[in-house]
Amino acid sequence: MPTTLVAPKEALIAVIGNPNTGKTTLFNKLTGKRQRVGNYPGITVEKKTGRLEISGRQINLVDLPGAYSLAATSPDERVAVDVLTGNSDLPTPDLVVCVADAANLQRNLFLAMQVADFGLPMVLALNMTDEAGKLGIEIDVDKLSAKLGIPVVPMVAVKSQGLDQLKLAISAALERPQIPLTVNWPAGVTDALDTLEAGLANGEGEPLTHAELRRILFDADSALLERTGVHKDKIRPLLAAAREHLFKAGMNPLAAEALIVYKHLGSLLADVEQHHDTGKVPFSDKLDRVLTHRVWGLLIFLGVMYVVFQSIYAWASPFMDAIEWLTKLVQEPVSAWLASSPVLQSLFADGVIAGVGGMLVFLPQILILFFFIALLEDSGYMARAAFLMDKLFSWCGLNGKSFVPMLSGFACGIPAVMATRTIEDRKSRLTTILIAPLMSCSARLPVYVIMIGAFIEPHYGAKWAGFTLFAMHLLGLTIALPLAWFFTKFMFKGKSQPFLLELPPYRWPAPLNVIWRMWERGGQFVKRAGTIIFAMSVLIWALCYFPRPESVEEQAKQEVVQSEQAKGSTLTAIDEQLAKADSPLALALEHETASAYLEQSYMGRAGKFIQPLFAPAGFDWKITVGVLASFPAREVIISTLGIIYNLGTDVDEESDDLKSRMASEHWTSGPLKGRPVFNVPIALAIMVFFALCMQCGATVAIVIREAGLKWGIFSFAYMTVLAWIGSVLIYQIGMRIFA
Amino acid sequence: MNEWLDKIIVSVLILWALGYVVWITVKKFKRPGCGDSCSCDAKKLAKNLSRKGR
Numbered sequence: 001m002p003t004t005l006v007a008p009k010e011a012l013i014a015v016i017g018n019p020n021t022g023k024t025t026l027f028n029k030l031t032g033k034r035q036r037v038g039n040y041p042g043i044t045v046e047k048k049t050g051r052l053e054i055s056g057r058q059i060n061l062v063d064l065p066g067a068y069s070l071a072a073t074s075p076d077e078r079v080a081v082d083v084l085t086g087n088s089d090l091p092t093p094d095l096v097v098c099v100a101d102a103a104n105l106q107r108n109l110f111l112a113m114q115v116a117d118f119g120l121p122m123v124l125a126l127n128m129t130d131e132a133g134k135l136g137i138e139i140d141v142d143k144l145s146a147k148l149g150i151p152v153v154p155m156v157a158v159k160s161q162g163l164d165q166l167k168l169a170i171s172a173a174l175e176r177p178q179i180p181l182t183v184n185w186p187a188g189v190t191d192a193l194d195t196l197e198a199g200l201a202n203g204e205g206e207p208l209t210h211a212e213l214r215r216i217l218f219d220a221d222s223a224l225l226e227r228t229g230v231h232k233d234k235i236r237p238l239l240a241a242a243r244e245h246l247f248k249a250g251m252n253p254l255a256a257e258a259l260i261v262y263k264h265l266g267s268l269l270a271d272v273e274q275h276h277d278t279g280k281v282p283f284s285d286k287l288d289r290v291l292t293h294r295v296w297g298l299l300i301f302l303g304v305m306y307v308v309f310q311s312i313y314a315w316a317s318p319f320m321d322a323i324e325w326l327t328k329l330v331q332e333p334v335s336a337w338l339a340s341s342p343v344l345q346s347l348f349a350d351g352v353i354a355g356v357g358g359m360l361v362f363l364p365q366i367l368i369l370f371f372f373i374a375l376l377e378d379s380g381y382m383a384r385a386a387f388l389m390d391k392l393f394s395w396c397g398l399n400g401k402s403f404v405p406m407l408s409g410f411a412c413g414i415p416a417v418m419a420t421r422t423i424e425d426r427k428s429r430l431t432t433i434l435i436a437p438l439m440s441c442s443a444r445l446p447v448y449v450i451m452i453g454a455f456i457e458p459h460y461g462a463k464w465a466g467f468t469l470f471a472m473h474l475l476g477l478t479i480a481l482p483l484a485w486f487f488t489k490f491m492f493k494g495k496s497q498p499f500l501l502e503l504p505p506y507r508w509p510a511p512l513n514v515i516w517r518m519w520e521r522g523g524q525f526v527k528r529a530g531t532i533i534f535a536m537s538v539l540i541w542a543l544c545y546f547p548r549p550e551s552v553e554e555q556a557k558q559e560v561v562q563s564e565q566a567k568g569s570t571l572t573a574i575d576e577q578l579a580k581a582d583s584p585l586a587l588a589l590e591h592e593t594a595s596a597y598l599e600q601s602y603m604g605r606a607g608k609f610i611q612p613l614f615a616p617a618g619f620d621w622k623i624t625v626g627v628l629a630s631f632p633a634r635e636v637i638i639s640t641l642g643i644i645y646n647l648g649t650d651v652d653e654e655s656d657d658l659k660s661r662m663a664s665e666h667w668t669s670g671p672l673k674g675r676p677v678f679n680v681p682i683a684l685a686i687m688v689f690f691a692l693c694m695q696c697g698a699t700v701a702i703v704i705r706e707a708g709l710k711w712g713i714f715s716f717a718y719m720t721v722l723a724w725i726g727s728v729l730i731y732q733i734g735m736r737i738f739a
Numbered sequence: 740m741n742e743w744l745d746k747i748i749v750s751v752l753i754l755w756a757l758g759y760v761v762w763i764t765v766k767k768f769k770r771p772g773c774g775d776s777c778s779c780d781a782k783k784l785a786k787n788l789s790r791k792g793r
Contacts, residue, residue, distance in 0.1 A: 341745045347752065532763060538756035542749075632764065701768045 010058045011174050012091060014083055016115060017099035018108050019066030020504050022127045024048075026099055026157040027063040030167075034516055035063065047079050047088070055171045062090065065421075068107075070114040071219040075421040084118055085212060087227070092120070095173055097166075099125045102132035102139060102154070103505075105273055106265050112148075113183060113261050117211040121177035123169045124152045130159075131505060136276035144272045149181040158510065183264045185214075188249025189256065192217055192242040199238040200228050217242055218257040284505040288384070292503075297388050304381070308372045309473060310466035312365055313449070319364035324657060327357030347541055350646040355537025355639030358658055359529045362446035362638070366525045367518050369442055373411055374517040378509030382407055386501055396481045397488030402432040406480070409439025410473070411521070413699035416441075417706055427492035433707050434715050435484050437699050438476040440691060442521065443635045447690045448472050450638060454659035455683035468687075475691045479722070528633070537639045540629055543603035544643055552600060556593040560585070595668070598644065617689065617727040618682045618735070620667065627689065634695035681734025685727040693723035 017023045024035050031050025048063045064083055065076035079088070086092030096115055100108035105126075116122060126141065145152040151169040155162025185193075196213050206227060208216070216222045216239070225235060243253040251259065291297050331353045338345035376382050386403040393402060401423045409416035416436040423429040440448075448469055457465035557578075564574045564585065577585035598604050606628075607621035614624045622644050630637040638658075645661040665677040694700060694716045704712030 341742075343745050343749055347749055532760070535756040535759040535763075538752050539760065542753045542756075632760070697764055698767050704768070 010060060011094045012060045012062065013095045013097055013170065014062045014064055014093040015097045015099060016064045016080060016084070016111070017066060017125075017127075018068055018101065018104070018111055018502075020502060021066065021099045021101045021108065022157045023066065023099045024063055026097075026125060026127065026155075026166075027061060029157055029160055029163055031061055034520070047083060047090075054167050057171070057174065059170070059174075062093065067111060069111055070215060071222070074424040081215075081224075084115060084120065085224070094121070095170065095177065096120045096122045097125055097170065098122055099127050099157075102126045102129045103135055103137055105132075105137075105139065106262070106269055109265050109269075110258070110261055112180070113265065116148075116180035116182040117214060118209070119179055119211065121173055122150045122180050123166070123173050124148065124150055125157075125162075125166055126152055126154045127157050129154045130156045130161075134278075135282060136278040138274040138276065140272050140274075144269075147181070147268050147272065150178045183261055186249065186260065188246050188251055189214070189217070189260070191249075192245035192253075195245060196238065196242040199241070200230060200235075214257075217246075218253065220254055282505070284380075284503075287506055288503065291381070291384050292387055294391075297384070301385055301388055304376075305473070306467070306470050308369075308376075309470040310463075311372070312368045312445075313452070313466045313469050314462060315368055316364040316449075320361050323357075323361045323363065327353065327360070331357065343545075346545060347538070351537050351541030351545075351643055352534065354642040354646040355540065356529050356534050358638050358642035359446065359533050359635060360526070362449060362635075363522060363525055365445050365449055366442055367522050369445060370411070370518045370521040371514060374514040375509050378507065378513055380504045380506045383501060383503050387503060390501075392481065393484075396485035398428065398431060398481075398484045402428065402435075402484075405432050405436050406439050406477070409436045409441060409476075412441050412443075413437045413439070413696055414702050417699065417702045420706070427488075430492055430707055430711065431484055431487045433703055433711065434487060434718075435480040437694055437696070437703070437715065437719065438480045438483070438692065440473040440476045441696075442525075443633065443696065444472075444690055446635050446638050448687055450641075450659060450662075451683040451687050454662050455678060455680050458663075459680065472687050472691055475688065479692065479726075528635070532633055533636065533639050536629065536632070536636050537643060540603065540636075540640050540643050543606075544598055544601050546601060548597060549600075552596045553593050556596045557589060560589045560592055603644075614724075616732070617685045617724070618731040619686070619727075620665075620677045622665070623677070623682075623686065627686075630690075630695045632695075632697045634690055634693070637690070680738050681731050684734055685731035688730045689723045689727035691723075692719060692726045694719035 015023050015027055027033065027048070027050060028035055031052050033048075033050045035048050035050075047065070050061050050063070052059050052061060062083060064080040067077040067080045070077070070081050070084070082088040083090055083093065084096070098112045098115060100112065112122070112124060124144075126139065126144075129139070132139065139154070141152050141154050151173060153162055153166045153169050155166060157163070193210060193213055196217055197210075200208070200213075206229070208224065208227065212224050212227075215224050216228070225232065228235060230238070246253045246256050291300060331349050334353060335345055335349040338348060376385075386407065389403045402420070404422065405416045405419035408419045413436065416439060417433050420429045420432045420436065423432060452465045452468050456468050561571070561574055564577075565571070569577075574585065577583045578589060580586055599608070603625050604621065607625035610628065611619065611621040611624045614627065619627065622641070625644065626637040626640040629640040641662065642658050645658060645665070662678050663676070667673050667675050667677055700712050700716050703715050
């Protein structure tokens with residue numbers, strides 16, 4: 001008799017757990033993916049999916065944002081509830097893998113009990129058992145499994161310990177699903193539930209399960225309310241009537257669930273978990289006495305940040321020189337090869353290579369910055385920094401949870417805005433969305449480095465250069481706090497919520513994680529240089545190169561000749577000089593012609609038209625063009641200046657890098673004629689403008705998506721005005737001091 | 740090199756650059772991406788599973 005092999009159907013498994021319990025680490029280990037992990041809560045704010053195969057069965061794994069409970073009050077927690085209740089774009093999962101921190105079992109099982117209430121099959125992954133062991137916590141896994149009625153797998157996900165056992169448990173649970181034993185709800189709760197169920201029976205919404213009704217009963221403002229189909233005004237008296245049963249039974253409705261479940265867990269764990277006194281104060285606690293100290297902690301934090309930025313500045317130099325050398329190695333032969341075609345020579349040598357190469361020079365700084373960010377995140381220090389900042393934040397009316405998004409902002413504005421999803425209160429979330437882009441993202445780094453390298457370091461030395469870099473990164477945070485105070489005081493009077501942050505234990509950063517983070521961010525930087533920067537370089541070159549009437553060259557020659565005649569040279573002598581390609585006069589003519597072409601190009605005309613707007617900040621038309629071209633992406637200024645100064649100078653000029661070209665730039669007209677365009681106040685004004693301005697199309701787009709078009713436009717407008725005011729102030733004050 | 744060929748190469752590159760910048764800007768505004776918090780895979784999976792009748 002022929003047999004037919006039927007492939008088992010694809011399964012959907014959700015990974016859930018408290019924040020920072022290693023869910024994403026486990027997800028990455030199981031699926032081979034490289035989702036971002038870190039040693040502080042709130043990194044995952046959206047569901048992520050991956051695939052794996054266990055015993056020939058295809059499995060789709062969904063990594064959910066961390067949640068302490070299913071009382072979904074913030075957008076990221078709601079994602080978890082929606083997936084578990086089948087209310088998202090995904091179907092209800094076939095199995096839930098609940099990841100619990102073995103060192104905080106009771107609190108982690110609170111969430112597991114809430115998930116269990118939904119009647120979904122579950123496997124408990126008891127993670128970080130090594131750390132629990134060090135704290136003297138001993139867990140009887142078999143007993144726990146028997147009491148919960150589900151498989152329990154002890155593991156250390158980061159070391160891949162217990163991974164095979166977990167796969168076996170998942171495979172078995174898919175074959176024979178085991179639903180966890182849950183709490184026996186007392187009479188007060190069941191009576192309240194009956195009242196609620198009867199009251200909602202006439203609603204137009206979909207019928208809700210008992211677990212879903214319990215969420216509505218226990219949670220202050222449940223996300224499931226809208227599914228009842230009953231108007232909020234009508235549901236309030238109904239909820240009050242149902243909760244009256246809880247009051248009568250001596251329970252506060254909003255605390256009832258926690259009291260009942262923790263009592264249940266207390267007796268469940270009584271003979272499962274043993275705490276042995278190790279007689280030692282944990283290493284993390286010892287360190288925290290200093291690192292979270294209200295005075296020493298803050299000083300150490302500032303010191304750490306200072307060292308980070310000094311190192312970024314100092315370590316990158318040799319690597320930058322190497323990239324500059326490589327750029328020249330490409331630029332010179334390309335330029336020589338295309339010598340017969342001036343337009344192509346200019347496009348590739350002055351446009352593409354100067355633009356893209358000028359950007360790539362900053363790759364070492366980006367890599368070093370992310371090396372430190374990864375170290376600080378993985379070690380657990382970033383969570384301490386959030387703790388230290390809470391007092392400062394609450395002073396300006398900001399939610400303590402705002403620090404994690406702002407911290408992410410130092411890497412990139414997009415994840416920073418996304419990370420505000422952990423904030424429950426909409427008004428606090430909006431305030432954080434508006435100020436998060438002020439944090440100095442990695443795209444600002446090249447602008448700071450080039451200005452500091454050209455105008456601060458040569459005058460004041462490497463120490464002040466590092467300090468300026470540190471100060472520029474602090475500037476955004478310093479401005480953000482009073483702005484947050486203004487927003488919360490006058491625009492969004494949000495609820496001030498307590499900041500609950502679980503301080504993770506200090507851990508040695510995993511070298512692979514650090515390398516991966518550098519690789520990932522470095523890759524993104526190179527990709528941007530090869531795509532958007534490349535395209536922008538071509539466009540900026542075209543706008544700086546065209547139109548190209550011959551009359552410009554003739555006029556420049558006439559001016560040079562007239563000036564030489566005025567000095568007493570004869571026409572024949574001038575012609576002889578101009579005939580020699582490397583004579584000073586021929587070079588002066590070449591320079592004059594290049595400048596004249598640039599000034600009458602489309603970009604030159606636009607820059608000169610808009611320049612008066614930026615004149616109070618000391619910007620000439622070339623800087624103005626750089627600033628304007630940087631609105632889609634701020635790092636474009638580097639390639640723009642690279643192209644402008646390459647096109648505006650003769651090819652044989654000795655000062656062949658962008659820094660020295662900027663330093664040798666002089667005003668050619670106006671009251672400042674003959675004086676250097678760049679000086680310390682202008683360099684500071686440019687840096688302040690870039691620190692405060694929203695020059696990132698992608699961040700504007702994400703603000704629009706997360707907060708709406710109105711707030712996207714508002715954040716762009718207020719940051720642009722703020723940047724202009726900041727740069728004008730710095731320039732005007734600076735000129736009075738430095739003049 | 741032929742002057743016409745130069746002009747064609749430059750024009751093609753400029754048109755490509757212009758098209759790319761417009762395309763990437765429109766794309767960013769329509770689908771801003773997620774930074775490090777992408778759920779795009781989840782949406783693909785949902786489509787895939789609904790096609791398979793789940």
